[in-house]
Amino acid sequence: MTQNKRLKSILLFATLILLIPLIAMQFSTEVNWSVFDFIIAGVLLFGTGFLLELVIRKVKTRQNRIVFFLIIIALLVLTWIELAVGLFGTPLAGS
Template sequence: MTTATHDTLGRRLRIAAWSGAVFLLLLPFVAMQFTREVQWDAFDFLVFGIMLLVAGGAFDLLTRMGGGWPYRIGAAIGVFAGFFLIWVNLAVGIIGSEDNPANILYALVITIAVGGAIVSHARARGMSRTFALAAVAQVAIGALALAMGLGEGSRIYPRDIIGATLIVTTLWLAAAGAFAIAARNGD
């Protein structure tokens, strides 16, 4: 693939990602017009907008740094995993409700992901290790929450912890795998 073609694909990918972010931000506004189940205020839109801006910015930066598709796929999955973990935690919580202070433990997973990306200079091999470590931390926090009975008051305990742990851990591992492929390809 020529450099010009590669740049064009990258530009299109970034445009699609930013367009998707705008669509996601508009989705609750549209839903509020049709149902009372969605009740967002200005603060909700502000927080969600900031989350989309940070996730979009991280994805944009990573796609500019990486070369091939495995790297870009790893970046997309990794950024989505972090975004999803924060979003679920703020919206409904993983350990009990969103108000349960034990949910702050998941900040460690985000710290590992962001810190590892910085320390590794976002190189594919380092990103693979970073996201594998994030998966280990995700599982450890879920296991700790279950062992200590954190969130027992939730009506869906322990399914909430087990389900979220499986979903987000799978995302971290998928990102780690894509970055491992990128590292083998020399990206």
């Protein structure tokens, strides 16, 4: 896949993920995201996508790419969980 197609895919995928809570907010009062929530989620998703693209461009060996991918995805998931429910009780979660 060319670099431009990958970047377009990253933008599309992150946008589609952000549309899920936006659509859910139209049908349920259980989902209540503010503009700030969307901004933070966007920064996390787009930042992760661009970091993965950077790894694809700069890291040559497949094994090292996989290691970096797993680290980046793990950091995204842990940060998202912390912001959502305060798993670790850091000030990020409002604890």
